[in-house]
Amino acid sequence: MTILDEILKKIPKDAMITNTSYESANIVLYTKNKVFLLQGGDIIKRLVEDFKKRIDLRADPSIRVDAEKAKDIVNEIIPKEAEITQILIESARGVITIEAKKPGLAIGKDGDNLRKIKEQTLWVPFVRRESMIPSKITTNIRNVLYSDSEARRKFLDEVGKRIYEVRKSSGDDMWARISMLGGARQVGRSCSLLQTPESNVLIDCGVNVAAIGKYSFPYLSAPEFHIGDLDAVIITHSHLDHTGFLPYLFKMGYQGPVYCTEPTRDIMALLMLDYLQVSHGEHNKSVYSSADIKETIKHTITLEYGEVTDITPDVRVTLYNAGHILGSSLVHLHLGEGWHNLLITGDLKVKQTELLNPAHATFPRVETLIIESTYGAQDDVMEPRENCEKQLMEIVKETIKKKGKILIPVLGVGRAQEVVVILEKLFRGEKLDIPIYIDGMVWDVTAIHNAYPRFLNSDIREKIFYEDKDPFLAPIFKQVGSGKERAEVISGGPCVILATSGMLTGGPSISYLKELADSPKNNMVFVCYQAEGSLGNKIQKGEKEVDIDGDKVKIKLGVHTIAGLSGHADKNELVNYLQKIKPRPRKVIVVHGENSKCLSLASSLHKSFKIETVAPRNLDVLRLR
Ligand code: ZN
Numbered sequence: 001m002t003i004l005d006e007i008l009k010k011i012p013k014d015a016m017i018t019n020t021s022y023e024s025a026n027i028v029l030y031t032k033n034k035v036f037l038l039q040g041g042d043i044i045k046r047l048v049e050d051f052k053k054r055i056d057l058r059a060d061p062s063i064r065v066d067a068e069k070a071k072d073i074v075n076e077i078i079p080k081e082a083e084i085t086q087i088l089i090e091s092a093r094g095v096i097t098i099e100a101k102k103p104g105l106a107i108g109k110d111g112d113n114l115r116k117i118k119e120q121t122l123w124v125p126f127v128r129r130e131s132m133i134p135s136k137i138t139t140n141i142r143n144v145l146y147s148d149s150e151a152r153r154k155f156l157d158e159v160g161k162r163i164y165e166v167r168k169s170s171g172d173d174m175w176a177r178i179s180m181l182g183g184a185r186q187v188g189r190s191c192s193l194l195q196t197p198e199s200n201v202l203i204d205c206g207v208n209v210a211a212i213g214k215y216s217f218p219y220l221s222a223p224e225f226h227i228g229d230l231d232a233v234i235i236t237h238s239h240l241d242h243t244g245f246l247p248y249l250f251k252m253g254y255q256g257p258v259y260c261t262e263p264t265r266d267i268m269a270l271l272m273l274d275y276l277q278v279s280h281g282e283h284n285k286s287v288y289s290s291a292d293i294k295e296t297i298k299h300t301i302t303l304e305y306g307e308v309t310d311i312t313p314d315v316r317v318t319l320y321n322a323g324h325i326l327g328s329s330l331v332h333l334h335l336g337e338g339w340h341n342l343l344i345t346g347d348l349k350v351k352q353t354e355l356l357n358p359a360h361a362t363f364p365r366v367e368t369l370i371i372e373s374t375y376g377a378q379d380d381v382m383e384p385r386e387n388c389e390k391q392l393m394e395i396v397k398e399t400i401k402k403k404g405k406i407l408i409p410v411l412g413v414g415r416a417q418e419v420v421v422i423l424e425k426l427f428r429g430e431k432l433d434i435p436i437y438i439d440g441m442v443w444d445v446t447a448i449h450n451a452y453p454r455f456l457n458s459d460i461r462e463k464i465f466y467e468d469k470d471p472f473l474a475p476i477f478k479q480v481g482s483g484k485e486r487a488e489v490i491s492g493g494p495c496v497i498l499a500t501s502g503m504l505t506g507g508p509s510i511s512y513l514k515e516l517a518d519s520p521k522n523n524m525v526f527v528c529y530q531a532e533g534s535l536g537n538k539i540q541k542g543e544k545e546v547d548i549d550g551d552k553v554k555i556k557l558g559v560h561t562i563a564g565l566s567g568h569a570d571k572n573e574l575v576n577y578l579q580k581i582k583p584r585p586r587k588v589i590v591v592h593g594e595n596s597k598c599l600s601l602a603s604s605l606h607k608s609f610k611i612e613t614v615a616p617r618n619l620d621v622l623r624l625r
Contacts, residue, residue, distance in 0.1 A: 408524075
């Protein structure tokens, strides 16, 4: 008997259940009985407790009011001040999503407005916060997700059927192993395959942006990987070295779920589209198309931090804050009813930053830990944040005095928003009022940050809820969108310019550099990692004449590096994390670092904690127990 049959047996006959379906691990019951829909809450609550599954009760289509009428009722009940931007109707699921700039006002006191909407329409309403910063990309993602309600319902039902399949193996037959398909002893193309008797789960599927050709992609040709057997993909965070190859799976026919947080889904869509554009421009051919990116988005299932969910008959996943960038997650995997527990850090930050809380460190159980080691070597110790901020302020003041401009090349996601918040704070404190221009994708990503305050730390969340304190909305920030506006910035007065790309490998940061390089009045500040061979790296090392698009450019502007603003844990933080983590794992697998960094961290963790550590190479397979 399936779990659905068992649940149905416990529901009163007069509840008039007309249909049932899965929505991934959740169970949905449709009823024709209006009274049961509105008052059957206690019965459902008891079932949830008994079965430890989420159960939703929704109205059969025949008793719901017409969709257009429902929209009118929503507009009548929710006050104008809530600033509704969109009402999205999913007929196949009986769900209305209301997007509003003031979600608190939309929901009403104690959820009053939502209750009224449900009573009067018999649809189930949800409220989502719309970013205070307009961005086309987020609207487009919503439209892709909600465009085909019936297809989405079918997909979620298929996923649920797979999750609730009866296990073929008993507890004694349990085994688990993990294959490194990329990102071992390297930074880039992160991808690992978890296998059990019942499941094949991929964790991350990235590209190596710095490499060329086949070395850019994970080893999907490894003998243990069969795309037809893949049950689920879990994404730790949106950076391309963890997500860039994901659409390729869909191109190859994968139709299953991708689990991640909501901000990860939105930001990865943006980064993938950008990657497609760039790779198209460079080699004139791409490994996948925008249609494959669309498929990826359609197949994502988002999870909140701390939400426990089954993803196959013997794998249960929970995501926790990783502190690295917005929406970044530690992935906790509970295998075979507690037979083994695996924690994968993805990229991680152990200290609090301007934007995010430190990485989560308490878990019900952890036996094996897979940890990143980007800055895992003995001498990878970063400058304290306060010193970095002071240094940045000194450069700004000195430049203003000389009537120059400051260029800060940034990665679109993470560092850019961190620098935005720091500059806002410093400028307010010092009462400086020169403009800060934001160019490139940074603006869209900042808009996504504004849409998900619950993923930010409490300081910044508080500020976002009061518009006049929201650092992202501060009037000193000006968006630069066109070449004409760029020219005006260059011919104008003293200012700070944040522009992508962070390593001066393309994008608007290069256009600015070309114009600003000639004058010692100007300054450039590096705040992110400059990979060997990049233009940023050459200038950082002190080259005084560089080649930009075939032109010789003399570097006369001041060049500074502020290294302590990284979104990665440094060596001390990584060791500290092992100190903090509860319970302490028995085995640590070190990945996501250059060869020497992986080896160095594995060795220092072994010495400090007397636990088994290993630094596998790509294509190595490790058994978990
Ligand atoms: Zn990252």
